[in-house]
Amino acid sequence: MSGIRIIRDFFSQPENTVRTVRICTPDAYEREPGRRFPVLYMLDGQNVLNHPESAIYHTWCANTTMDRLTGEGAMAPWIIVGIDHGLDRFSEYSPWWEPAVGAGGGGWMFIDFLANHLKPYIDENYRTLSEPHWTAVMGASLGGLMSLAMGKSHPRVFGRIGAVSPTVMWANGEIFRLWDRPTGRWCRLYMDVGSLERYWFHDIFLDYVEATRHFLEHLKRIGVADHELRYVVAPDHFHNEEAWQARLPDIFRWLLEDPKGI
Numbered sequence: 001m002s003g004i005r006i007i008r009d010f011f012s013q014p015e016n017t018v019r020t021v022r023i024c025t026p027d028a029y030e031r032e033p034g035r036r037f038p039v040l041y042m043l044d045g046q047n048v049l050n051h052p053e054s055a056i057y058h059t060w061c062a063n064t065t066m067d068r069l070t071g072e073g074a075m076a077p078w079i080i081v082g083i084d085h086g087l088d089r090f091s092e093y094s095p096w097w098e099p100a101v102g103a104g105g106g107g108w109m110f111i112d113f114l115a116n117h118l119k120p121y122i123d124e125n126y127r128t129l130s131e132p133h134w135t136a137v138m139g140a141s142l143g144g145l146m147s148l149a150m151g152k153s154h155p156r157v158f159g160r161i162g163a164v165s166p167t168v169m170w171a172n173g174e175i176f177r178l179w180d181r182p183t184g185r186w187c188r189l190y191m192d193v194g195s196l197e198r199y200w201f202h203d204i205f206l207d208y209v210e211a212t213r214h215f216l217e218h219l220k221r222i223g224v225a226d227h228e229l230r231y232v233v234a235p236d237h238f239h240n241e242e243a244w245q246a247r248l249p250d251i252f253r254w255l256l257e258d259p260k261g262i
Contacts, residue, residue: 002026002063002080004051010121014112015092020084021118022049024063025126026070026077036127038078040256041114041158043093043139043146045082047241058241065248075256078136081122083114093142095149095178096171100203104171107146115154131159133186133259138162138251140244144191148175155183162255163191164244169204169211176215182223186262190230190255191216192247194237208239230254 007021022045029037042048042062050061062080070077086092088103095107114137123130137158139147144166151161168175197208216231232250237243 002067004049006053012113013117014109017086020045022082024049024080026066028077036129038129038134039122040078040080040136040138042080042082043143045084048082058245060241060245060248062248065252069249069252075252076258078256079126079128093146094170096174098171107149111150111153115157119157132156133159133262136160136162136255138164140164141239142167145170145175149178152179152183155185159186160255161189162251165193165197165208165239166191166212168215169206176218179219179222187228188255189228190251192232192234194234194239194243196236197239
């Protein structure tokens with residue numbers, strides 16, 4: 001079984017605040033002390049792990065999914081680092097201002113924290129494979145938007161991007177403008193959406209199905225290659241952790257597959 005350590009007061013210098021960080025090491029981490037492991041960073045960390053101190057309702061159960069898949073030999077084990085969001089998720093999970101909710105713009109400070117402060121700490125204190133092709137970032141909804149922003153702005157840090165039900169229509173589609181060309185480095189980008197993800201939120205009609213399809217077309221137009229990209233529409237899935245948990249095994253198998261040609 002994987003082990004979990006929770007740090008409740010990890011200081012974020014760019015944001016001048018403390019964050020809760022949840023570090024899940026696979027069983028092989030203790031059994032094989034000479035081995036180094038890739039790292040997956042997951043946003044909305046309180047919703048990521050199957051653990052008594054996670055969110056009250058549904059979570060991704062990423063640790064139990066990882067345990068099962070590695071036990072079956074379907075994938076190699078990864079360290080999972082979940083980063084809880086703070087009190088103002090709209091601000092910290094959006095690099096750009098969104099008038100409909102009157103928040104945004106703090107996302108760049110969070111990206112700075114994860115890429116330049118948290119990752120170096122993890123690499124220094126755990127036996128990691130620190131190269132970008134062994135480093136993934138993943139989130140859902142605004143967390144998916146942030147994963148896309150991190151992967152594009154820091155391709156020398158994050159080689160794998162998991163954009164699960166990403167809110168790409170946020171801030172008038174600024175993420176389309178950020179992705180003006182491929183990263184120029186080794187990249188693996190997973191994006192999906194549930195077929196029932198269409199609803200009103202404040203003054204925004206969030207049509208995830210149409211928006212993610214448009215973003216997929218945009219990625220192909222700017223030259224992201226087919227072998228770098230996977231896009232999935234999940235039939236009858238809504239926008240919630242229960243749906244994302246159900247999709248996670250297939251996400252892990254593709255996004256975290258051992259790299260080829262490196």
